[in-house]
Amino acid sequence: MSRRKTERQLNLVICLLSTRRHLTAQEIRATVYGYAEAESESAFKRMFERDKRELRDNGIPIQVGTGDAVSGEEGYRISRTDYELPEIELLPDEALVLGLAARAWRYASLGEAAANALFKLRSAGVPVDGEAAPGLTPAMRTDEPAFGPVWQAVRDRRPIRFDYRKPGQAEVERREIEPWGIVNLRGHWYVAGHDRVRGSRRVFRLGRIRGEVSVLRTGPGVVVPEGVDLRSVVAGHRAEPERAATVRVRTGAAHELRRGALRVVAGEREGSDGWDTLTLPYTDTPDLVRRVASFGSRAAVVEPQDARAAIRAHLAATAERQGAEPDGGGAPPGGAPSAPARGPRSADQLRRLLMLVPYALGRDVRVPEVAAHFGLSEKQVVSDLSLLWMCGLPGYTPGDLIDVDLDAARETGEIIIGNAEALAQPLRLTADEAASLVVGLSLLEALPEAEGLEGSALKRVGEKLRSAAGAAVASLADAVQVRVETDEGVAETQRRCADALESGQRLHLRYLSGYRDQVTERDVDPMGLVVQDGHRFLEGYCHLRGDVRLFRLDRVLDLVVLPYAAEVPEGVGRRDLSSGVLQRSERDVLVTLDLEPSARWVTEDYVCESVAERSGGGVRATLRTPVPEWVLRLVLRLGPECRVVAPAALAEEAAAEAGRALAHYTLDGEGAGARSAR
Template sequence: MSAKRTERLLTLVIMLLSSRRGFTKEELFEEIDLYREATSVAAREKLFDRDKAALREQGIPLEAFSEDTLFDNDNTVQRYRISAEDYRLGGVTFLPEEYAVLNLAAGVWDQGSLDSAASRALRKLSSRSSDGGTELTPLIQPRITTDAPYWDVVWLALTSRSPLRFPYRAASTGREEVRTIHPWGMGARFGHWYVVGYDTLREAERFFRLSRMTGEPAVLKGTFDVPASFDMNATLSSLSRSEPDRTAVVALRPGSCQVLRVRKDAEVLQTGEEWDTLRVPYAASSPMAATIAGLGVNARVEEPQDLAAQVARLLESAYEAALAAPHGLEITEGIRPVPRRKSSSQDHLLRLLDLVPYLLAHPGSEVGETARKFDVTESQLTKDLDLLFVSGPRHYPDALMDVNIEDGRIYLTNARDLAEPVKLSMDEACSLIVGLQALRELPGMRNNEAIVSAQTKLTAAAGDAAHIGTAVATKLTEDDIDPTLEVLQAALQTGVRVEVDYFVPTRDEITHRLLEPIRIFLHQDTWYLEAWCVDSDGLRNFRLDRIQSASLTDQPATANVDEASLARGRRSASPYRSGSSDHAVTLVLEPRARWIADQYNADAVEELGEDRLAARLRVASTSWIPGLVAGLGGGAAVVGPEDLREETLRWLQAARAHQRLA
């Protein structure tokens, strides 16, 4: 990050905002010392062209015009300015409770493309909020991820209204074809991101799942109009999961295989001392085969035969991968660092343009509090303040800002031109508008007055950028989860215990639990309940889709939970808790199974070449690991510890033999 370039850009903004008449290049070069440091006239011109592009890229409305229309195309007589009306955020203010829900809306974005945009938007609006100290601890914490393949490219095409071309493998045919669309909207549902638009080949509106794109999309030249009636929220609601259209007959050992017994519309055909027979509906053979393979010797497919053959192939492939797995592999790269996005001069400039109106709106702000607000160290904040002090035209009287720090508090004056925050950009508006929509869709929050009023004000303040609210949408809960969510939220609101029947796949049983709910959170498209388990006398996480029934009791929740531990857990939002008695398990993951490292919160990974990954997991029990690798059909193999490796080999060998006897 170049402090000199940031200073030059900031000074340029200050000057271009200060005059309606604008400035010629020569006048700007004369007033801004850092342009005169260029090694040649050509270098100075190039520097200026880069700076203009950088400001426009950040949504700052830099205008170029001529006072004489005869010379509109003559760069030598052009003047430059920034229209204060187009630059400044509208005169909207937020009540403390409204700003609190905006905080929640910004917090729904997981680290990714719109996470930083949400932070920037919140930063801008902080100068438009009265400081009431209102903080909301959400009872339900949704998360929206943007880690789908090619998300950024599709977003660029959507926001620029440019056609998009990409290779795509259709789920219905399995064929790969090149498709060209006019992207009208993007949406997330069922754990996947979709782009919706006009398919130029089919000449009709179509859905495309980003994870089925088989290569890098290309943004094409040209533009298009989006139908006025298009609304991504309504379009996303029309999308449905594949309904079960096949039936399997499976033999199960009595008391086992609860994962199949609790399936919707599963039917017991016969019971016996050695085997029960179950008819199970399913939609796709691959996930069904993986589930049955993971049950090992406790299940076998009676019909259809193609499903039985697929189960056998998975077990065979898993066994071969287990035999071929390396011995004595140790991960040496250590714990994965959290990736940090590199900061650029443009990022730095935006932070400074947000810092000025914040300090003017909050005179006497504490250094430490302000640094936390802007997610920088106190040392970096001090450097930012120093940069503000020296930025501005040198030859104008009283043109520089005054920055003083007294007793750890910041006072800023003489910054009239930067007193208002920059208008929200497209991605900033999207992050908060879609975040508020996601909150508003959750049970118990659909009629929240603060959310409704904040959304109305935000839409007005965003101006033209607000139209993105109809182009991007998410649906984070489904009908099968909503009733459980409502019961658990009622328990949180009233502070009572709940009774649940809970399916534990690692033990293949359904247990009855008495719980004291603490919070509900979404992790990778799966909802979890964090609760104090009275029976286990400890904190536990429970998947909502495994709760078979939930009912309120009249018993008050009384557990004394460590708030510091809860705060750490809320920041990480991971469903997996580590403990001193946990076991370390090292797996080798093929490319198609790399998701295991993230899904199970691996504490260390190491690249092995050819896109293979070694991952170390911390697990409370290892009993479920053989079933996991069986269902992956060669996508993963246990390499440590050695006793688990041998146990998995024996498990897979027995499962193979069992299937051959079926």
Template sequence: MSASRTERLLNLLLALLNTRVGLTRAVLREKVYHGSAENDVAFGRMFERDKVELKQFGFEIETLTEPGFGGEDPATTRYRIGKDSNRLPDVSLTPAESTVLLLAAQLWERAALGNAAASAVRKLQASGGFSDVDLPAGVQPRIKPAGQAFDDVVAAMHSRHAVRFGYLAGSTEREEEREVEPWGLGSRFGQWYLVGFDRGRGAKRIFRLSRMTTAVSVVSNSSFEPPSGFNARAELDALNELPLQQAVLDVDPGRLLALRKRAISVEEAAGPGSRDRLTVDFRDPDQLAEELSSYGPHVKVTEPADLRTAVVRRLEAAAAFNAAPPLPVVFPEAGPAPRARKRTSEDQLARMLQLVPFLVHHQGLHIQEVADHFGISRKALIEDLKILICSGLPEGYPDDLLDIQWENDHVYITEHLDLNRPVRFSGDEAAALLTGLAMLGDLPELAGLGEDPEQNPLESVIIKLTGAAGEAARMAGTVSGQSVAPRQSQAFATVTQAIKDGRQLHLSYLSPQRDTVTERDVDPLRLFSLDSVWYLEAYCHSRKGLRNFRLDRMVDVEQNGRPVSGEVTAGQDFPARLFTPGEDDVYVVLELTRQGAGIAEDYYAERTAALPDGGLVAEIRFGNADLLPMFISQQGGAARIVEPPELRTAATRWLEAALSQYGGRSPQDAPAG
């Protein structure tokens, strides 16, 4: 859709919204289309396409026919859109409810539902019912959906298209192609699952996204209808947790303190050259295999067989990918290339439908503040405003145009032509907010919100949003997440209190990568999470800089009796970064598969270049080059080192040493899948 079509659609919308009796095709062709169609046939096709486009934005066009006429007579049939058509009902939120909603919206770190959540919040802000609030004690919970597969499945699920993907079957450990009608997504036991109808088997099945071996492709020539009343949470509640098992691991003496910390038994090495034998409880072989593969040659799985197979499979895939022929690296001149699809005119029109009501309720904002709010450049905002001020009713008189001024860089709107309310939530927007709210249920920081202790702001905001979402609320049943409450409740409480009181903390902290426990005095700044794993962002006095500390790696944490130094304050970026750049960082160029492309965002790539297969080449900073072999082996074939060659060689040797414990083949002989 071109910019001219954006303007035409906006004018068509305004014309149909601002007529009580309706407008005929002849009037619309003359006043809105201005001769852009060569003849009646071309105009008819254009008008029908535009009606479909407006319907996708949620505006139902009424067709009014004259009494006595049996069909749709082009000469007499009139069209209009009701003023309340698909408008977001008024939603007034208290500060406590706004806080809860903001936490829910920011849960989605990125991916399709992250954009949907941000759009939904902008609609509430545009309607004037959302209070500006600060998050409690710097707490920023968030979840990390399962990479590109999550986005692809969400898109197919809401467009009602089947999907096709390669899948490693748990029963046979063989890769099979599956064609599935995606009914819903949900998170259980630390993994994301797809619930759907397996067309090949003719029955409902549940698939784990981490076991998908290929990119998800959409079967666009087919559609489906999910079962009436489908609810992903109810389906996954019936999913049984895997039984508890024990892994027997041979570990180099003095290494892998994190693994030793949770071992239920340790047999010391019998003599020089031998290894300690650890027994560790686990439930999910794939989850433990991801960790164990990162340890490379420092650990060997003795039993059980399925865990051993999972580790070897990841190591072989990593070795094969890392040994693939080098590819030329050409980065675009400007910064990271975005993974998200290019902004289109559809995005521009959707933004305008939020921009007008936002300006109505926020008169006189600085133009840069408006641009920042919508996540666009000042130039892009001015382009939007120029289209808006040229848009209006068919008569074309000055009083029939949208009236917006931005003199002295402050934006005012005095005529909105009934665009003063945003459109209703889409299915994605409702799912993002309502699913996010459900995941906050056990978060400790919600307990103290609200002036009335008898009223739960989480419950009240869910009721309000469910009513406002209307039919779209049913889409929330297609996505289900788990609680983001911290497992380390005592450490969470201690850290939260120190942030509130402005007091320093003393940490005994375990670093699995360096196999050491260090003592740190830190100024606590804010807490943030990925799923249920919580991090503390703090100024470390021994390292003289910002660092992030996982709560589950804190051996001990307590206030040290001193106030925070005030050396630094919490960053304004959201989400808080897991990696803080330093002067001694190593620049590494990685090739990422389509499934692993999210690594570029996770590690804040300096530059990226898209590959034809959907993968990426990414230049990423690492604080310690010695940890790169661990990183590559943990990715299990989703990432490989392209440059510098000495680090690629180091990773190859690490993987060869790890595989040699299992009688492994050379990387050139290992399978790539």
């Protein structure tokens, strides 16, 4: 059925593109091959209405006009002006950044849309290359299940309804909002809009949406207020620190606290041991308690006194929680059930054929190339070509049908298509395709190589895309924004890495490992730059580890460009980032945690092997990590909100470390942390 449906719809497209007047439904039924199988008038009407709807969903603009001047009956045609991709001329620097923009979505839900956009542009003779500038890797991820329906709602200007759980809140709340747009900030996606229930502007993190998002298709559409700045709305959603605490930290430890401190005063040393004093900004006491507690016995709050009392209670509860017996709230989770396999869809096949014909005409195109682009087997590509061979203009004689050399496709892999003038021009970009490229361009602003292009190539290609795609696409692109925040220090580090990459020189890094709370010295041969999940990375061959590593630039404490050439070992290549920056291994330790409802954010911020619901709104999460010490810090941070289920040795160490940290706080305030402040 799917193959016959694709054949019928392709014949309909060819017919409506070739007619000079609007054809009535009965004329289409009588002339377009495939509609004769409708057994009745009502069956034909249902079939024709479905075909029209699906063609429009694929971006094919079917016009409605007068088909019969006498009866006034409606007729249909496809205007070539609306169907065909307008001519786009790109300079070499514009083609480069456009290829990079498409690459930004390679591992995200809009990856297919971006890749298809490049395919259509190449069909029109635009010289874009999705593999250009291999040293640069802009990348966005859309792991949140809510991203797809929220994107569609923003695109179609429709309200949405969903259940939402605030941080630290056990119960979910039903929300109904009019979405103005979505923004990626610090690696997370947010939707901003008007909350109908509360009657005011609100911002929601997509990772905290629970269950399905309902797009409300009835009623008035969404009207975005003029002049609204989505980035400012989302960025303003966070609170700024208003208070300062005095915190003591062990020498060579608690580096994240040191980096966020307003002031660091070195204390006396006893060999390699000692305490330093930090002035640490914070917003509220619970946040300060979690940050300091994560470093266990290597950090202690001196002032204010309410924070000292709060962290003492936090650590005591942590030690008690790790010693508690399992509450039976959830069974160890297994793998999530896999989705049922989906067979070939008629809409996908039709879209491929409409892109393939203009791409193959006049070009040397091979079956393996097309199979690789669409993720198909070569056998499926040949099957597509055999279907194309059965389509053409009404009449369907040999002179009307599209000519395909199937023998060449099967024997040599060459794709030879003729007599297909009706489909010679590529279909214009859909809203998703064009918007994916325009949004991807905004991510390039975070790359050092784009600094000289922001006012030229980036701007020029963005304007050309918007012009070619139309006002609706430009509006969608404005409603989806990416913001990669950084400070001048990180920007300077990135510029120096880019210079070393271009000149082929080795780098020496003094690097803070976020996993281990440890500073190491590294010699690194740079291989590329990556922007992903709101962070910037240097990718290179690390001589300390003897392998390729990714280094977050905001954790590079010092960088020296060495006066000799980088030498990446033969056969060593760049990492596959399809699963994200975090590289997992079978050697990693599996850690299972019972999380209270207020700690569910762990499953949003970190990659989990599995997550199972527990009674009371909590979850049981299993994480894979190469550094169990990192999970220990996470457990200390969460305190009574978390219990280590496995391994048992980690639970015992968490309780013991909480006890060692608790020794800094005595009931009379004379613990080690207090004495060291004198």
